[in-house]
Amino acid sequence: MTSTVEPNRVADGSTRTAPVAELAMNETPYPPLPSVLRLVREGAERLNRYPDHNSGALVAALAARLGVPAAQVLVGPGSAGLSQHIVASLGPDRPEVVYPALSFEGYPLIVANAGARPVPVPLDGYRHDLRAMADAVTEQTRCVLICNPNNPTGAVLGRAEIEEFLDRIPPEVVVIVDEAYREFVTDPDVPDALDLYRDRDNVCVLRTFSKAYGLATLRVGYAVAPPRVAAAARMVGLVFYPGGLGQTAALACLDEEAGVELAARRDELVVARTRLRDGLLAAGLPVAPSEANFLWLPLGPAALEFADRCRRAGILVRPYPEQGVRITVGTAEANERVLTVARDTGRQVSGE
Ligand SMILES: Cc1ncc(COP(=O)(O)O)c(C=O)c1O
Structure with missing residues (x-):
């Protein structure tokens, strides 16, 4: 049966046919990057086969590209799914997650699904209020979510202010820097969160192939996490993600x-x-x-x-x-x- 829904047409009952x-x-x-699409098409010929359940080639390629140990790379069902998984794996002793509001609408869901308590901290204008976020961190805090650039305001945080913020966060509290839109940043003052990860033991970097790389349908995200965070996430691990086409496509994205x-x-x-x-x-x-x-x-x-x-x-x-x-x-x-x-x-x- 074919779908009667035409998602790319104006759905107001009019006779207009302009695409939405x-x-x-x-x-x-x-559209998808041509070189990626080519490999995905080839991969579709093998839909009957299970993929590598460790995503070994993808993890190795990410580790090589990013210059980090493979053990510190996690791949998962979108960066949103992966972040939920990481937040859940950090519990349950410290129940609270501090995050900016207004920010990615997924954060309240991620926090709730991970069994944690939300501590939203209002923005200062368009930007995170990093002082107020640091003030909100207590002995109850499991982790802090930072969205850079911030969705939906598009604002960015600079290197110095993030470092100042990180200096105020106790080492046992994990700071997850969500860089879903990193590829679109042109401001040179915006740090690569991987540098923050290298300098500290409590910074986790979250990225996705859904946005700039155009793989939203396949939803593949990855994290670079400190050893204890990566180990915790693996312990309660999601098994067998992502699927084969997701692995193929993400791997192809890393090609020259x-x-x-x-x-x-x-x-x-x-x-x-x-x-x-x-x-x-x-x-x-x-x-x-x-x-x-x-x-x-x-x-x-x-x-x-x-x-x-x-x-x-x-x-x-x-x-x-x-x-x-x-x-x-x-x-x-x-x-x-x-x-x-x-x-x-x-x-x-x-x-x-
Ligand atoms: C800030 C932010 N993080 C994560 C995501 C989700 O990305 P993914 O498709 O990798 O789950 C989005 C999607 O809108 C987002 O805006």
Whole structure:
């Protein structure tokens, strides 16, 4: 039976056939990297076979690429699934997890599913309030989640402020730095969290192939974790993840050819990000600076209305009621459609 749902069509009952611009999930707008797709297609011929349950080749390739011991590399079902697994494996003596709010909507779920107690710490503007987060750490704290760049605000934390923060965190508390959008960062002051991991015993780095590499469907994430964290995660280990196509695709992403393809797309996206932000600002909308593949429009009470205008124009964006709207940078065509809506409504939405 075939699906009756056409997910990429405007679903408002009209006869329009324009494809929906899907700008709500922070996915890359580009198709899979050609070199990766080729290997995935080949891999699909072997769907009847079990993959390597240790993801040995992928772990070894990641370790070599990142310059870390293979024992410190964990791969898992997306960085979200992997982070839940790590947070769970650190319990149960210290029940609390400190994390920023507003941030990745997965964090409250991850904390709850890991059987931990949430300690959300409000942002300072668009950015983590690192002082308040350090103040929130107590003897009850299991770990702290840092999102750099932050989803949904796109803001980044610089090297010095993160190091100052880490200096205040007791060594027994693990700090997980989620770098899901790292590939889109151009600000040289943003540290590579692997350097922080190398300098300390309590920093864990989380990354994903879902975003810049465009493997969201396959959901493969990885962590580089200090020995005790990696060992704990393995002890309660998720077995047999990721599946074979995920391993094949992620491995292919580490090849030189894929690196060249990725760099070109990343550059294109960064240019599109600037162009989209400039256009939105020119239309009179507030837009935070962004180092990720999305933009944050702090529209406050007008958020839902703007998202609805977009929806009626066949553009899916992510509203945060009373706070703002997150728009993923899309294709040139999709971005132009966003700007058309923005120009039509900007004056009204900004209250001029
Ligand atoms: C900050 C952040 N971390 C992790 C994820 C999840 O990534 P994955 O697909 O690897 O689970 C997302 C996805 O939106 C995200 O925004």
